[in-house]
Amino acid sequence: MKILICGKGGCGKSTITAMLGKYLANRGYRVLIVDADESNPGLYRMLGLSKTKTLAEYLGGKKQVKAILNNPELPKTFEEIPEEILSKRENLSVMSIGKIEEPGEGCACPYGALAKKFLKSLQPKKEEIVLVDTEAGIEHFGRGIDLEVDVIVNVAEPNLESIELSKKIEGLAEKADLKHVFVLNKALPEVLDKINVKPDVVIPFNQKFIYDSLDGKEVEVLPQIEELWEIIKYRNS
Numbered sequence: 001m002k003i004l005i006c007g008k009g010g011c012g013k014s015t016i017t018a019m020l021g022k023y024l025a026n027r028g029y030r031v032l033i034v035d036a037d038e039s040n041p042g043l044y045r046m047l048g049l050s051k052t053k054t055l056a057e058y059l060g061g062k063k064q065v066k067a068i069l070n071n072p073e074l075p076k077t078f079e080e081i082p083e084e085i086l087s088k089r090e091n092l093s094v095m096s097i098g099k100i101e102e103p104g105e106g107c108a109c110p111y112g113a114l115a116k117k118f119l120k121s122l123q124p125k126k127e128e129i130v131l132v133d134t135e136a137g138i139e140h141f142g143r144g145i146d147l148e149v150d151v152i153v154n155v156a157e158p159n160l161e162s163i164e165l166s167k168k169i170e171g172l173a174e175k176a177d178l179k180h181v182f183v184l185n186k187a188l189p190e191v192l193d194k195i196n197v198k199p200d201v202v203i204p205f206n207q208k209f210i211y212d213s214l215d216g217k218e219v220e221v222l223p224q225i226e227e228l229w230e231i232i233k234y235r236n237s
């Protein structure tokens with residue numbers, strides 16, 4: 001199964017991706033986390049893993065990626081993914097599509113196109129799960145990355161802008177006939193009375209995440225992730 005995690009900037013996409021990845025790996029699934037956010041540095045830290053070469057670097061850099069996109073030979077199975085782009089712990093792996101590193105290096109579109117082709121090519125087996133952590137906003141819908149996954153996890157935090165964006169994501173997912181799960185993250189007591197949407201899963205505000213982030217520690221899996229996984233499975237059945 002391929003699952004994409006999206007939402008407004010800072011709503012907790014990487015935190016939820018990391019928690020879900022760790023939870024599923026502990027349950028015995030083979031998990032591949034694909035970092036498709038061209039600017040996000042936090043995901044590897046949250047998993048307690050170190051960074052590796054990106055897929056774009058492995059292919060020879062951005063210029064090379066543009067050429068390869070016309071005729072890509074990309075992995076179809078987990079086994080075909082080059083070891084040097086994977087950071088691993090037991091049955092949990094993480095890889096990155098490509099990062100913006102230099103001022104004036106141009107837009108991230110080639111990385112978006114590469115992410116789409118990579119996800120289209122990769123066909124996970126029954127006990128294999130691919131989790132895609134996207135960049136903030138809805139650019140990935142425009143790029144068609146969402147069309148390559150089975151379920152979308154739409155994350156919002158309790159502020160008007162984040163909830164409005166999640167409603168837009170819900171509308172786009174419905175238009176494209178995509179299965180989706182709505183998660184309200186960083187929820188504070190009584191916040192549900194103040195918002196006009198009903199989340200599938202509510203993840204509470206957890207002060208420990210702030211300290212863990214400052215201390216460079218990996219995230220601990222909250223109990224609500226089990227509920228999230230049950231709903232994902234149900235929506236995908």
Ligand SMILES: Nc1ncnc2c1ncn2[C@@H]1O[C@H](COP(=O)(O)OP(=O)(O)OP(=O)(O)O)[C@@H](O)[C@H]1O
Binds near residue numbers: 007008037
């Ligand atoms: N449930 C939570 N309670 C408290 N803090 C949280 C919670 N979830 C995430 N955070 C914190 O919010 C911040 C942003 O989280 P995260 O990096 O996961 O968001 P993101 O949506 O991936 O961000 P970006 O859009 O920059 O990629 C981090 O400091 C993280 O520790």
